[in-house]
Amino acid sequence: MLLKEVLLCFIGLSAGGIIAAGVFAFLAIIGVFPRLIGFTHTKKHIMLYETCIILGGVLGNIYDIYEFPIGFGGNIFLGIYGLAVGIFVGCLVMSLAETLKALPVISRRINLGVGLQYIILSIALGKLTGSLVFFAERFGQ
Structure with a gap:
């Protein structure tokens, strides 16, 4: 033990x-x-x-x-x-x-012509979802 x-x-x-x-x-x-x-x-x-x-x-x-x-x-x-x-x-x-x-520089380097706004949106939505799950757990106690 x-x-x-x-x-x-x-x-x-x-x-x-x-x-x-x-x-x-x-x-x-x-x-x-x-x-x-x-x-x-x-x-x-x-x-x-x-x-x-x-x-x-x-x-x-x-x-x-x-x-x-x-x-x-x-x-x-x-x-x-x-x-x-x-x-x-x-x-x-x-x-x-x-x-x-630096995000526009990275998008030019990896030849990302279309879709940068979706990457930023997915990062923000992931952060929002994580925060909501965290606070929902804390408020449920």
Whole structure:
């Protein structure tokens, strides 16, 4: 029984680490971090950026697993957190918008003369369906 629990713990932590690495790689690929570094002209603090990104991922995962109550700061902490998340989401959206500019280039490279709108529509419908299934499951509990 103990071996089974240790194995399940190892598999769960490994899967979580892989997912977290994938998310960080995605954010790095679309250029969120280089854009922030270039915008703020703080290239000399690159080690601090890397440390904060890794620390944020690790602490976020620990908080998600153990659900520590955050009882300090009250509304001030909530406001600062909301501002930071809003800035990050804004940067992420702008990076994704620039990535979408690559779709016409890709369509020319693969000689896709007709049908690009259907590819974009199918991506959007897949996202919509996934979101609806997720929220339907959560509301049903």
